[in-house]
Amino acid sequence: MRKQRPSITLNILVLVGALMMVFPFLWAFVTSISPGAGLSATPQLIPENPSLSAYAELLQRLPFAQIVLNSLILAILTTVFQLVTSSLAAYVFSRMPFKGRNAVFAVYLATMMIPMQVLVVPLFVEMKSLGLIDTYLGVLLPGIASAFGVFLLRQAMNSVPQDLDQAATLDGAGHFRIFGxxxxxxxxxxxxTLTVFAFLNSWNSFLWPLIILRTPAMKTLPVALAGLQGQYTTQWDIVMAGSVVSVLPMLALYIFTQKYIIQGVAGTGLK
Incomplete structure (x- = not known):
């Protein structure tokens, strides 16, 4: 009995934590199906007259399919570019020794401490000189590389035994074959993990798309949802409907990548 008590306590704590994490999403969904709902101090988790009218109104107000497609394409391209650039750079920092490697890596990591707000003006001037204002390429370019991604993958590659590299080199494999x-x-x-973080950061990006994009049809989802908030009154059921839709791709990505994370853990190590 004594051994079971800590387990029961831990399960209760995990359950409470899970409920605290799920409640905001549940509250957003309930608000989205409650016509005329506001940010009430006394939440009602079971709406009296549930309706999907907020979702219909959302589709009428905005070219929602195009906006979601814009965010989806940008998030996918950003994720792919970050996976490619981060994995290649991480392999160099992990497997190819050169003079000053640690110093270069430290300087590269130091860029993580620079907030995006500081970079907005020079990036905007650069994009303007390249003629990339109000283009998807202008949104995409600043995010094709990630210092966090390089750090994450380098640490993971450092845990891979280099005996495997030496065995492959004896078999005639070069760096690209060893890498791939x-x-x-x-x-x-x-x-x-990097896929989830890269997609999430691009999907939720607000400041840079707001500054670089001008055409309404080219807006991303966070920028379009921010435009739903009025100056004096806000229809929170419509705003929450957009928020619920914005969560669905991330939920699908998490479910998809969770399987591969488990497979990757099971496939690592030496026999």
Whole structure:
């Protein structure tokens, strides 16, 4: 009995924590199906007259399919570019020694401490000189590389035994074969984690798309949802309907990558 008490207490704590995490999403969904709902101090989790009218109104007010497609394409491209650039850079920092490698890596990591707000003006001037204002390429370029992604994948690659590299080198494999056939399969959990973070950051990005994009049809989802808030009154059921829709791709991505993270953990290690 004594051994079961800590387990029961831990399960209760986990359950309470899970409920606290789920409640905001549940509250957003309930508000979205409650016509005329506001940010009430006394939430009602069971609406009296549930309706999907907020979702219909959302589709009428905005070219919602195009806006979601804009965010989806930008998030997918950003994720793919970050996976490619971060994995290649991480392999160099992990497997290819050169003079000053640690110093260069430290300087590269130091860029993580620079907030985006500081970079907005020079990035905007650069994009204007390149003629990329109000273009998707202008939104995409600042996010094709990630210092966090390089750090995450480098740490994962450092845990892969270099004996595998030496064995592959004896078999005539070069760096690209070692990188693609040996190292990458063994860091799949880190790749899946970076995929989630990169997609999430791009999907929720607000400041840079707001500054660089001018055409209404080119807006991303966070910018379009911010435009739903009125100056004096806000229809929170419509805003929450958009928020619920914005959560669905991230939920699907998490469910998809969770399987690969488990497979990656099971496939790592030496026999």
């Amino acid at each position: 056939l040996i190292v990458l399969p063994l860091v799949r959990p880190a790749l899946a």
